[in-house]
Amino acid sequence: MSEHAHEHSHHITPISTLVKTLLLLGVLMVTTIAWAQIAPSALKDVPPALASLINNLIAMGIAFIKAVAVIMIFMGVKYQSSIVKLYAALGFLWFTLMFIMFADYGTRHWEAVRGWTPGVKQMAMPRADEPYEEGMPPRKDIKIPDEHH
Amino acid sequence: MTTHVATDEKNYLQEGHTLASWLLTKDHKRIAVLYLISVSFFFFVGSIAAMMVRLELTSPRGTLMSNETYNKAFSAHGVVMVFFFLVVAIPAIFGNFLIPMQIGARDLAFPRLNLLSWYFYMAGGIMFLIAMMSGGVDAGWTFYTPMSSIYSNGQITLALVGAFVVGFSSIFTGVNFIATIHKMRAPGMTWWRLPLFVWGHYATSLIVILGTPVVAITLLLVVFERVAKIGIFSPELGGDPVLFQHMFWFYSHPAVYIMVLPGMAVISEIMACFSRNKVFGYHFVALSSLGIAALSFIVWGHHMFVSSQSMYQGIFFSFTSFLVAVPSAIKVFNWSLTMYKGSVWLASPMIYALGFLGLFTVGGMTGLYLASVGTDVHVTGTYFVVAHFHYVMVGGTLLAFLGALHFWWPKFFGRMYPEGVAKWNALLVFIGFNLTFLPQFVVGWLGMPRRYHYYYFAPEFQVYHVMSTLGASALAVSLIVPAFYLTYSLFKGPKSPPNPWAARGLEWEAAASPPIKHNFHGVPVVVGDVYDYDAEAEELALRGMTKEEA
Amino acid sequence: MISLKKMNQPQDTVYEQFEDLAQQQETYVLGMWSFLVTEVMFFGVMFMSYIVYRWKYQPYFYALHKELDWRIGGINTAILLASSFSVALAVHYHQKKKKMNVLMCLGFTNLCAISFIVIKLLFEYIPKWNHGHYPGPGFSWDNPYVPSHIAQLWFSLYFGTTGLHGLHVLIGVILFSVLMYLIAVDHPSISDYLPTEMLGLYWHFVDIVWIFLYPLYYLMPK
Numbered sequence: 001m002s003e004h005a006h007e008h009s010h011h012i013t014p015i016s017t018l019v020k021t022l023l024l025l026g027v028l029m030v031t032t033i034a035w036a037q038i039a040p041s042a043l044k045d046v047p048p049a050l051a052s053l054i055n056n057l058i059a060m061g062i063a064f065i066k067a068v069a070v071i072m073i074f075m076g077v078k079y080q081s082s083i084v085k086l087y088a089a090l091g092f093l094w095f096t097l098m099f100i101m102f103a104d105y106g107t108r109h110w111e112a113v114r115g116w117t118p119g120v121k122q123m124a125m126p127r128a129d130e131p132y133e134e135g136m137p138p139r140k141d142i143k144i145p146d147e148h149h
Numbered sequence: 150m151t152t153h154v155a156t157d158e159k160n161y162l163q164e165g166h167t168l169a170s171w172l173l174t175k176d177h178k179r180i181a182v183l184y185l186i187s188v189s190f191f192f193f194v195g196s197i198a199a200m201m202v203r204l205e206l207t208s209p210r211g212t213l214m215s216n217e218t219y220n221k222a223f224s225a226h227g228v229v230m231v232f233f234f235l236v237v238a239i240p241a242i243f244g245n246f247l248i249p250m251q252i253g254a255r256d257l258a259f260p261r262l263n264l265l266s267w268y269f270y271m272a273g274g275i276m277f278l279i280a281m282m283s284g285g286v287d288a289g290w291t292f293y294t295p296m297s298s299i300y301s302n303g304q305i306t307l308a309l310v311g312a313f314v315v316g317f318s319s320i321f322t323g324v325n326f327i328a329t330i331h332k333m334r335a336p337g338m339t340w341w342r343l344p345l346f347v348w349g350h351y352a353t354s355l356i357v358i359l360g361t362p363v364v365a366i367t368l369l370l371v372v373f374e375r376v377a378k379i380g381i382f383s384p385e386l387g388g389d390p391v392l393f394q395h396m397f398w399f400y401s402h403p404a405v406y407i408m409v410l411p412g413m414a415v416i417s418e419i420m421a422c423f424s425r426n427k428v429f430g431y432h433f434v435a436l437s438s439l440g441i442a443a444l445s446f447i448v449w450g451h452h453m454f455v456s457s458q459s460m461y462q463g464i465f466f467s468f469t470s471f472l473v474a475v476p477s478a479i480k481v482f483n484w485s486l487t488m489y490k491g492s493v494w495l496a497s498p499m500i501y502a503l504g505f506l507g508l509f510t511v512g513g514m515t516g517l518y519l520a521s522v523g524t525d526v527h528v529t530g531t532y533f534v535v536a537h538f539h540y541v542m543v544g545g546t547l548l549a550f551l552g553a554l555h556f557w558w559p560k561f562f563g564r565m566y567p568e569g570v571a572k573w574n575a576l577l578v579f580i581g582f583n584l585t586f587l588p589q590f591v592v593g594w595l596g597m598p599r600r601y602h603y604y605y606f607a608p609e610f611q612v613y614h615v616m617s618t619l620g621a622s623a624l625a626v627s628l629i630v631p632a633f634y635l636t637y638s639l640f641k642g643p644k645s646p647p648n649p650w651a652a653r654g655l656e657w658e659a660a661a662s663p664p665i666k667h668n669f670h671g672v673p674v675v676v677g678d679v680y681d682y683d684a685e686a687e688e689l690a691l692r693g694m695t696k697e698e699a
Numbered sequence: 700m701i702s703l704k705k706m707n708q709p710q711d712t713v714y715e716q717f718e719d720l721a722q723q724q725e726t727y728v729l730g731m732w733s734f735l736v737t738e739v740m741f742f743g744v745m746f747m748s749y750i751v752y753r754w755k756y757q758p759y760f761y762a763l764h765k766e767l768d769w770r771i772g773g774i775n776t777a778i779l780l781a782s783s784f785s786v787a788l789a790v791h792y793h794q795k796k797k798k799m800n801v802l803m804c805l806g807f808t809n810l811c812a813i814s815f816i817v818i819k820l821l822f823e824y825i826p827k828w829n830h831g832h833y834p835g836p837g838f839s840w841d842n843p844y845v846p847s848h849i850a851q852l853w854f855s856l857y858f859g860t861t862g863l864h865g866l867h868v869l870i871g872v873i874l875f876s877v878l879m880y881l882i883a884v885d886h887p888s889i890s891d892y893l894p895t896e897m898l899g900l901y902w903h904f905v906d907i908v909w910i911f912l913y914p915l916y917y918l919m920p921k
């Protein structure tokens with residue numbers, strides 16, 4: 001049939017490659033754990049936002065490399081046809097589309113809402129309270145009860 | 150493109166007559182027939198609920214049922230029609246039957262998975278039926294939290310599990326189609342020789358495998374919240390209920406294309422055959438399916454313009470929604486041009502296809518009204534939206550479904566139905582449909598909210614609602630009539646020739662009607678182009694001439 | 700007589716819908732991968748929910764992640780990595796048709812899977828449940844720095860995500876047991892290495908989920 005005229009015998013991944021991959025995964029695992037242990041003291045003097053960025057990049061970068069190693073070697077995608085490679089990437093690519101959500105969550109606080117109250121228990125995604133200006137109708141302040149009432 | 154067709158052989162329908170030979174079959178054609186029967190049943194259930202809704206709305210005071218019963222009626226209608234009819238009907242019946250035949254394969258790649266998907270469909274369906282009988286569901290087909298997770302009465306949990314299970318049924322079908330289309334094509338069947346029916350289903354399957362799991366897990370999280378207090382969308386715990394809407398529409402906008410792409414796939418086939426012409430801009434139509442599949446994932450927020458989604462995101466989604474109209478329009482223009490210089494033959498499938506063309510266009514255009522944030526804020530939650538999506542889903546998918554049913558009926562069962570009745574009936578569908586939903590645009594624009602069981606605040610709306618209910622009754626008649634004449638034709642209809650429409654494509658040219666178990670004798674080899682109709686030669690042939698002579 | 704040394708199944712059956720073995724194998728691999736695409740999206744929702752809320756409640760999430768013991772999570776990570784390796788090895792041996800080796804590798808994998816679940820239950824789920832750290836009306840919370848409802852949200856995410864992952868591990872245990880049985884008795888449905896390869900793909904995916912889950916929940920919510 002059309003796409004597999006080339007009769008290729010299946011690839012057998014040598015044990016040495018598998019072992020090397022396992023070692024790589026082990027080393028990466030130890031690295032990410034070790035970093036998590038020393039990070040709080042190592043990043044003491046770094047501004048929190050930057051520290052958080054560094055932390056995330058390191059942890060997720062290592063996880064990403066580990067995932068690629070598993071996919072490529074253990075799952076054998078390296079030795080598969082390009083259509084399998086495409087499908088192996090597809091789900092991960094499509095997942096990133098969900099980040100469009102942050103165009104919502106990241107901008108909600110730009111829109112101030114008059115008399116905004118964050119709710120009894122603090123709502124997930126608050127908006128800013130619009131400052132009162134002359135001539136605006138009086139706003140209805142709602143008293144926020146205490147958490148432990 | 151030819152293999153010898155022997156007609157005296159056992160066809161797939163004769164390969165066993167016991168119940169077990171049907172319930173345990175692995176033949177894609179038999180599974181398609183199983184789906185045909187069960188999908189028709191669910192369509193019937195959904196229609197009953199629709200009639201309840203329509204009857205209730207004939208009076209402004211809501212006299213027939215309580216508001217709770219009304220909520221349950223429209224929820225049942227929405228859930229059954231969306232999850233058990235529209236998403237499933239064309240792929241699982243016609244896709245199942247035709248994709249292997251159109252690409253020259255003996256079966257789908259995973260026949261057992263195919264059968265399993267039917268069982269999942271039935272299991273999900275039965276769960277939902279039980280939920281409906283034993284308390285009902287009143288949260289609408291969208292199951293918004295916290296309505297569905299905290300406040301709703303009735304059997305939401307069971308209904309959600311049913312929807313989850315039926316989601317896996319579509320995933321299995323999608324996986325099957327993808328593997329089949331990639332790996333099982335006959336020699337010579339290149340991608341650019343694939344019928345557009347196959348292209349459409351490939352795009353649909355992509356959406357299914359990328360989107361369906363998202364809604365499945367989202368619904369499951371609501372189940373978790375109801376039974377195990379895992380409150381990810383719960384505002385009580387500082388969660389954001391709008392996150393549910395994000396996740397839900399991440400699937401459910403693409404899902405509207407799961408519903409309509411297979412319909413478009415059908416229309417391409419019918420247009421080509423009954424215009425006796427190549428589909429105009431074949432490559433564009435094929436690629437626009439993939440374009441729709443990709444774009445449909447970045448427009449979901451247009452359903453959330455008035456949720457607490459931020460205005461900036463609204464603007465983004467408004468813009469992308471306009472983009473998604475482009476590939477849809479490409480298709481509509483290309484189908485119209487397919488008829489140009491063709492030789493249009495107004496058989497019943499073609500009448501449905503022409504109906505599709507007009508109604509889908511109206512539906513799509515009104516979609517653009519709704520995609521404009523400013524307009525949508527005015528009409529969202531009104532009957533205008535209801536009319537919009539019925540124009541695309543009923544005017545689009547249902548008409549394509551009926552067209553496909555009439556086009557491939559002889560292929561399925563080897564019998565012809567009374568064409569005269571079928572033609573008039575197709576016209577009645579068109580009229581009944583417009584009478585039902587055109588007034589809804591008007592009344593929606595005037596401010597009639599959807600999901601209300603009365604409108605005593607505006608009794609002047611009654612005339613529109615009565616028109617709509619009358620139209621719905623006509624529509625109901627026009628759906629019962631085919632049920633009768635098609636069933637009749639199974640037993641008494643004249644035997645059809647192998648290719649009654651003189652259509653092109655492996656399923657018509659290289660296989661018997663009904664096909665044999667393995668579809669073809671041997672493996673067909675494809676040499677010609679797809680849709681090699683020649684309207685000119687055919688018209689000349691009617692006058693007894695060849696092209697050279699003329 | 701069933702021998703453990705070599706495979707006695709009818710070799711390399713091609714099902715009737717396929718032309719040849721190569722086509723059949725490629726189709727199965729592609730089919731499995733398209734199924735894994737759905738699995739990625741499936742867990743994608745759980746990760747996305749986590750990302751949204753961690754972004755929103757970052758300081759709380761930092762305090763909350765200390766509720767989890769990174770050592771136990773680390774042990775489970777190592778267990779899953781090892782099992783991933785051994786299942787890749789099983790495929791290797793199956794391709795070479797060394798039955799005993801396949802069974803041993805699969806057995807080791809299954810053992811890992813089971814210990815993963817046992818560790819998770821004994822050292823995480825059950826103690827948390829006993830402490831009342833399960834979301835719901837019975838939730839008991841005494842950390843003054845983190846509001847109780849946010850803690851419940853966090854535990855919801857934790858139980859939801861690891862629970863779904865654990866469910867996948869459990870399904871893996873069942874499937875591995877069935878596969879080992881079928882291989883051991885030379886069942887005709889195991890005509891080539893593809894069943895092992897398919898299950899292997901599934902199992903590696905379960906591992907990949909954990910590869911992301913572990914740092915996100917146990918190590919670095921800052």
Ligand code: HEM
Pocket residue numbers: 291405406408409451452470471473474477512513514515516517519520521525528529530534537538541542545546
């Ligand atoms: C031209 C492309 C389209 C655009 C721009 C579009 C736009 C929209 C918008 C903006 C809404 C939200 C209205 C509101 O709730 O305020 C909507 C609703 C809807 N559309 Fe479309 N649409 C298009 C095509 C389709 C198609 C092809 C289908 C189905 C086959 C469809 C099915 C639906 C459904 C089911 C709803 C209502 C969902 C609900 O709230 O229950 N649309 N559409």
Ligand SMILES: [Cu+2]
Pocket residue numbers: 401402405448449451452
């Ligand atoms: Cu939409």
